[in-house]
Amino acid sequence: MVIALAKEHRRRIKRRLQQRPDKLAELKAILLDFEQFCYRMLKIKDKSGAMVRLILNDAQRRYAAKVFEDLEAGKPVRIIILKARQMGFSTVTEALIYYFTSLQEAKNAFIVAQSSDASSNLFDMFQLYYERVPSVIQPMTRKNNAKKLTFENPAIRTADRRRNPGLKSKITVQTAESRVLARSDTIHYLHASEVAFWPAKKKKRHLLSLLAALSKEPGSIGIIESTANGMEEFKQIWDAAVKGENDFSPLFFAWFEMPDYRKPVPPGFELTEDELELKAKYGLDDEQLQWRRYTIRNDCGGDSRQFEQEYPSEPDEAFLLSGESIFDNKFIKRLKEAIKLKGAIYEIDFVKEQVVPAHAGELVIYHLPEQGKRYILSADTAKGTEDGDYDAAYVIDARTGEMCAALHGKWDTDLFGKKLNTLGLYYNTALLAVENNNTGESVLNTLFNTCHYPLLFLHKKGKLGWETNKATRPVMISDFKEAIRDELYDIYCPELFGECMTFIDNKGKAEADSGCHDDRIMAYSIALQVRQVADKWFEWFKKKQQQREESKHEENNGGAGWI
Structure with missing residues (x-):
């Protein structure tokens, strides 16, 4: 078991379900299965604005499985994710953090997004999780500031708070635009979102501060994730993880792993040489290639290199568009891959x-x-x-x-x-x-x-x-x-x-x-x-x-x- 259910929840569950052993067994099974917890307990807004259950796709499921694999091995979880755009990794990461923070005692979660707007969106996601979760596992909260959920007894009387303090856990969401981050509290669960797009002058200092505050104990979780943005600190951490020079496990998710990234094939659809090569190399179907073609034309200004950065098929491809490079990075990549002599x-x-x-x-x-x-x-x-x-x-x-x-x-x-x-x-x-x-x-x-x-x-x-x-x-x-x-x-x-x-x-x-x-x-x-x-x-x-x-x-x- 990777969570220690808080007294507040155990007390409430016992009080409400002690006469319903079937419901009690069902709830326990849900709380022990993260994917079931997402489906049965959490709500999200889909792209149309409708309120729906959180159903993990294959990429999200693979990521969550790695988190629990490391937890069950008794390791601090350290993962760096390189991904295509809008694959739902913020959604599942916030679900993981809400799961661990809202069900256990004395846990601090800290989330940093690239901008004020992005941090507001992530905090709204947490609020929605909290508001729509069944009351039997909804922790007490006291009045919070704009971007903090504090799970404590809101009672005014000190005696009431001492008798039943609540979880004493909290979720804080901030922006990388802040001058200072995480200087005091120990962080148990960290999500550094879209790190490649943090302000350049603050990025290195913020990462150093956050990782220093992150608990080194087994059970702690540190997630760094981003779409690529050329060659900068996120790329350096990714490369070090790939080489085994740090303790972050590198996870890459290609654009075609996203089930929504496909469009109906129009009449007369014919594949180009590049598309035929992609189809053979990655096992793509025509609907995925039509989505790629549509996205290049409408979202990337017709620039396939921009598509490869935003929606890479493999890790190196994500970083090929970098400043005003004096070389054609695709050509350099081919030279690198063609090396036959290993020293x-x-x-x-x-x-x-x-x-x-x-x-x-x-x-x-x-x-x-x-x-x-x-x-x-x-x-x-x-x-x-x-x-x-x-x-x-x-x-x-x-x-x-x-x-x-x-x-x-x-x-x-x-x-x-x-x-x-x-x-x-x-x-x-x-x-x-x-x-x-x-x-x-x-x-x-x-x-x-x-x-x-x-x-x-x-x-x-x-x-x-x-x-x-x-x-x-x-x-x-x-x-x-x-x-x-x-x-x-x-x-x-x-x-x-x-x-x-x-x-x-x-x-x-x-x-x-x-x-x-x-x-x-x-x-x-x-x-x-x-x-x-x-x-x-x-x-x-x-x-x-x-x-x-x-x-x-x-x-x-x-x-x-x-x-």
């Missing part, structure tokens, strides 16, 4: 100067070093701020441009330098180019003065590293765009393509979208630039090695020749 995970042990296989590590190797081959190792360093980019580096084949390894993480500058030193030596003493902006100078200092790396790239005489400036950056980005667009080289890093999807034109400057990163793009762009002049560096290094060997040989032979 192996390694660790760099710079103390033992080894690169070793690992179950979890910062280095992904696609091709091990081959004797006689020349390699380029390029690196972009983090900016040294809390929200700055990561350290990133790539190894590419100097002759073919093929990607051989990818390094990504956050380290102190001296540690990053030592890792690069070990990795460069591992790849046959690769030509090592580190961006010398920001923290790069410190990394280069470690490589030059501590590690004495023998083949460091100089941007110009006396200046270690690669310099990204007003003159070099546009060339770097242009060559990078050409390499991606024309598929000039074999690229195996899916995360690099992921950054391409959030690389936008911001008033003429190509850079990462707000809240996103371009560290991999910059590291790879440096590799492409350095590769164009790499031959002279390798020849210089070859001559330097030959001179060193000749000098060593002369010292050894010369000493013996004078005897």
Whole structure:
């Protein structure tokens, strides 16, 4: 049993139904079955404004089943939902929260919507649940403010309230437009609705505040749900959930899972090539495709990309429309999906100067070093701020441009330098180019003065590293765009393509979208630039090695020749 029925309800049920054992058994069965509770106890307004029973559709049922599965496993419920528009997830989430809060004691529920109007709509939904629920399980309420339901004894006398306090539970609905959210109370049930559309400047702070206030105990519920809105904080939480980097379970619901999303097929209806592909890929019928066609034409201004964001068929599709992207994100998605070579995970042990296989590590190797081959190792360093980019580096084949390894993480500058030193030596003493902006100078200092790396790239005489400036950056980005667009080289890093999807034109400057990163793009762009002049560096290094060997040989032979 996942609910502990409050004394107020047990007392009332016993008083009213003690002479009706059949009705008592029926009520208990309803209270133990959430879907039956929705159907038998809750009312909603349908799209025509009529008052109807809440009947869960398949998508809502799958979502509710996951909530109860985690509850019965004794886990705090953490779910993030990526969905198509108007699939009824607010309705079922509010039904879940009402179920748990109105039947149990001392529970705090907190709901945040993207705007004042949206929060009013959600609160009206709660009020309707409360007003239409059968009186036998309708808790006492005291006078509330505009958007709060407080389940307590409204009696004026203190003695009456002490004798029968009520549930001492409450449901609070607020808007993300508020300056501050949830600074005091512990939250047992949280619903963050349409997070992708919260005010951009408040979103991160609000989420931090809400999740900090959310109880970590088993039985607590935290739901984050939204339609996509480009690449922002909701996308970051979703991606982290998919990768297992947080404790949120990712649930995706495609538009065609909504039973209402279909229209009658008109005479002479013929499918386009795109529609035939969709039909085959997802098993759609003509009525669903007619609804899609109608919605694109009338709701999305004829833009199929807008439809894919609002009504995605799969998760990645939802995020493809992002700002003024410098790439066609559909094309980038195809490149990402076409990657055939999956790398192996390694660790760099710079103390033992080894690169070793690992179950979890910062280095992904696609091709091990081959004797006689020349390699380029390029690196972009983090900016040294809390929200700055990561350290990133790539190894590419100097002759073919093929990607051989990818390094990504956050380290102190001296540690990053030592890792690069070990990795460069591992790849046959690769030509090592580190961006010398920001923290790069410190990394280069470690490589030059501590590690004495023998083949460091100089941007110009006396200046270690690669310099990204007003003159070099546009060339770097242009060559990078050409390499991606024309598929000039074999690229195996899916995360690099992921950054391409959030690389936008911001008033003429190509850079990462707000809240996103371009560290991999910059590291790879440096590799492409350095590769164009790499031959002279390798020849210089070859001559330097030959001179060193000749000098060593002369010292050894010369000493013996004078005897």
